[in-house]
Amino acid sequence: MARVVVVGAGLGGLAAAARLAAAGHAVTVLEQAPEVGGKLGWFARDGHGFDTGPSLVTLPQVLRDLFAATGAPLDDVLDLVRLDPAVTYRFADGTRVAVPGDLSGVREVLGPEWSALLDRAGEIWRATEQPFLRSPLQGARTLARLARSADDVRTVAPWSSLRGLGAQYLTDPRLRVLLDRYATYSGSDPRRAPAALATVPWVEQAFGSWYVRGGLRRLALAVAERAAQCGAVVRTSTPVTRVLVEGGRTTGVQLADGERVPADAVVVNADATALYDRLLPADAPVRRARAALARATPSSSGFVLLLALRGRTPDLAHHTVLFPDDYDAEFDGLFTDPRPLADPTVYVSAPDDPATRPDGDSESWFVLVNAPRHEPGRGVDWDAPGLADSYADRVLAVLARRGLDVRDRIRWREVRTPADLGRATGSVGGSIYGTSSNGARAAFLRPANASPLPGLYLVGGSAHPGGGLPLVTLSAEIVAGLVGPA
Incomplete structure (x- = not known):
């Protein structure tokens, strides 16, 4: 012992x-x-409750x-609820797509191009799950395990970026934007992140997105x-x-x-x-x-709003993602020229769970936008006077422009910056x-x-x-x- x-x-x-x-x-x-x-984490006030970190479970x-x-088994301890739809996407051209919570439904809704991409992603998953994700990292020996099969190397395509892989399969610009989003799951840039990150949507869509009742x-x-x-x-x-x-x-x-x-x-x-x-x-x-x-390269961080809202939003999914006109400008602002993003992708998590709200005529929204990490002197100083509140106002304005104006429904808001994340968790600069x-x-x-x-x-x-x-x-x-x- x-x-x-x-x-x-x-x-x-x-x-x-x-x-x-x-x-x-x-x-x-x-x-x-x-x-x-x-x-x-969890934040509660006046009957409103918020998960302040991950909002879904994948690969349960x-x-x-x-x-x-x-x-004892998991199901004796926690109540996992499968989300369907898993997420609703709103694209810059006004298109809305509710992505189902099962693989066959995803293939039907997103079409043959996305299905072909998922087939390749599934092959990458099978090639990498055991020798890489479930095994210790051992330098050259890990590379040797991964390179044992020439077919697997061609499948994983370590020389290709996620963006490059998407270009091989996707002609619809909205699907390309959707694939790019999965690089942000690791705080990365799809133009530089490896094609192997295509396994992220594969896992999410093949094994489902799940919520823990109660948060x-x-x-x-x-x-x-x-x-x-x-x-x-x-x-x-x-x-x-x-x-x-x-x-x-x-x-x-x-x-x-x-x-x-x-x-x-x-x-x-x-x-x-x-x-x-x-x-x-x-x-x-x-x-x-x-x-x-x-x-x-350090990962990106996040800027968070916790919104206690009056009233209910019709047809609101558990997760909603609202994309900008220019996704590349977002990645430039995260990694190339760090700055608070003028027109960020906005992610809203609004569980329909009584544990998160004081009554049936309320909502509790966790709102996240990607943000460069806290790096005073070299990048963004998120502790600069007035920056957190002014940027929170900007994020609310972006939500309003994209069809979710909740500014007149806010009971109160809590603002959390990358600097706050760094202090709370010990993550350097708030790199998630x-x-x-x-x-x-x-x-x-x-x-x-x-x-x-x-x-x-x-x-x-x-x-x-x-x-x-x-x-x-x-x-x-x-x-x-x-x-x-x-």
Whole structure:
């Protein structure tokens, strides 16, 4: 039995804690915030409630595997509801498309071009799921696994961008815009992100989009409870300031109050850049990992409005996405010339769930636009006086221009910038996913789950295999395998 300290109680850390405790290890989870969940946050006021992070579950089998491996099955703990339609898209030309929640329906609504793309995406998924997404990142050995079959290499097309793959299959400009959107799931630019990201719409549409009744924060609470049932100790309001290194390996962590918590293994569910730059000593033997992070492009962030609204919106889907006239201008403003976007894509999550509103004549909207990260002096200073409120007004005006004017229905609003996200979660600059997928080698620059320092492991969206609830949960499974049984 090993003593394991998990730094951070986001989904990745909690899932790793549950698996490791179920395997017989002595696990302690240390979370800086007063509550568990990390980016799976929740905000409530005056009867209105909001998930402040992810708003849907994809690839639910990964969660089912987690719960099955650690105790009672998922369906005994959480109520997952399949969304249908999964999302309604509004394009700049006025077209509206409600995308069904099942693959056959998607193929019918989006047509033969999208169907052909999905067929290719399914082939990419089958070629990469086991050797890459479910396996540790091991440099040249990982490349060798992926390159074992020439047919698989041609299928994955590592030399092609997501935009380039779309050009092979899609002539309808609206479908091209729709495909581009999936690069933003990893905070990336479709012009530079790899074609393999086509697996994101494949997973979403093949396995469905799901909502946790009562809000996705219930998922984090359920995994935390499962970890505790397996024997893990969860300590909140306990910030870690240092990963301790002695004799060439990690020996535990130091807390803000000076307490030292010894460990045989440390699992870090925090931003990888924060770990390598702030939590480890400058002379820690992790030079290559730091250099890889320095070469990677940070992911984009998000600007969020939480809107408490009077009244109900007719025919409002659970998710609504409103696209701009010029999508490339958005990606330029995220990565090339960072600036608050003048005409951003707007994403609205408005669950029809009594847990999110005080009465039947109210709505609670989570509104998100992509945003460059907080980078004073080099990019956007989201703490600049007046910027947050003025940009919130701009986002509301964009919503109004695109047919969802709710300005006269607002009871109150809560504004959250990339700077706020960085402070709340420890993500450097508020980069939601750590590093982006920009560039053919981006996946291999992402920090591995086993760090170069013996005894130190990484889970969560900034580590391999990447961001999003399914991949974060897979990172925990990978780490539990690396640590091994008690």
